[in-house]
Amino acid sequence: YHFNSAIVREPSRSVVDGLRAGEHASPTYERVKAEHDDYIAAMRDAGVRVTILLALEAFPDSIFVEDPALVFTEGAILLRPGAASRMGEAAAIAPALRDMFDTVLDLPGDGYVDGGDVLTTPQGVMIGLSARTDKTGAEALAVCIDKLGRKAKLVATPEGVLHFKTDCSLLDEETVLSTARLARSGVFKDFKQIIIPEGEEAAANALRVNDVLMVPAEHPRTLDMLDRLGYRIVAMKTAEIGRIDAGLSCLSLRW
Ligand code: CIR
Known part of the structure; x- marks a missing residue:
């Protein structure tokens, strides 16, 4: 969670047509853009x-x-x-990426992986199998991660959840x-675990960046719990990107 650099991409006007699993109404471009601008400012801060x-x-x-x-x-890794x-x-x-990194690997084979299914931890990289990430893709990714000198392991994403990191x-x-x-599922048995209060599941996609913890602003009980635990919280509006099933981690690549 120590990062010097990040890549983001400006929202397109077409963001109103973003994929969503449920029946959510479309976001507006202007409100997505506002959330995105705040995100860039928080990253820089x-x-x-x-x-x-x-x-x-x-x-x-x-x-x-x-x-x-x-x-x-x-x-x-592409x-x-x-x-x-x-x-x-x-x-x-x-x-x-080729401009910014000396090494850029391509995912070999014909499997699929969404980066939202990948959680990097100091203990290793977890690759969640999901409707977007299949076993072929996850296994190919584990080989790439190994080439970069890290260890990867395949894990399960709960049924009906878009991404592991959701x-x-x-x-x-x-x-x-x-x-x-x-x-x-026991996937975090080697970690200290802080469990999201029932009903605020969408708050689980928080984002630790250096000294601060960005947390979706719409979830008061989670904000309060994390504040009490001593994290330096930055509450970020995510209601618009939430309409198209996205959270805070989705908006950047960080290293
Ligand atoms: C999608 O369904 O692909 C987008 N509407 C949301 C992607 C969210 N990305 C992420 O969680 N990493």
Whole structure:
């Protein structure tokens, strides 16, 4: 969670057509843009150098740069997003990554992985199998991660949850924030676990960046709980991006 650098992408006007699993009404471009501007400002306040890529009208979900690639200080990996409308986002972000990283690996084979399914921890990298990330893709990714000198392990995402990280985030070296439904699987048995209050599951996608913890602003009990635990909280509005199933981690690639 110590980061110097991040990549974000400006929302496109087409963001109103972003994918969503439920029946949510569309977000407005203006309100998404406002949430995105606040996010960039919060990242900079946290000491991160932010590179802003241009909007891509052809890809409504391309603001969620976390999904088509995975980055570490050691190098980047171009993924293959599991939603048909998002597959081209990997090629679109490739030139920026090749500019910024000496090593850029391509996910080999024909499997799928969304970066939202990948949780990097000091103990290793967890790859959640989901409707977007299949076993072929996850196994190929584990090989790439190994090449970059890290260890990866495949884990399960709860049924009906978009991404592994929809339901969890890393708070510090040894602590995760998790929904009860994900923690029940035992996946975090080697961590200290902080469980999200019932009904605030969407708060699980928080984002620790250096000294601060960005937390979705719409979840008062979670904010209060984390504040009491001593984290330096920055409450971030996520209601608009939430309409298209996104949270705070989705909006950047960090290293
Ligand atoms: C999608 O369904 O792909 C987007 N509407 C939301 C992606 C959220 N990304 C993430 O959690 N990493």
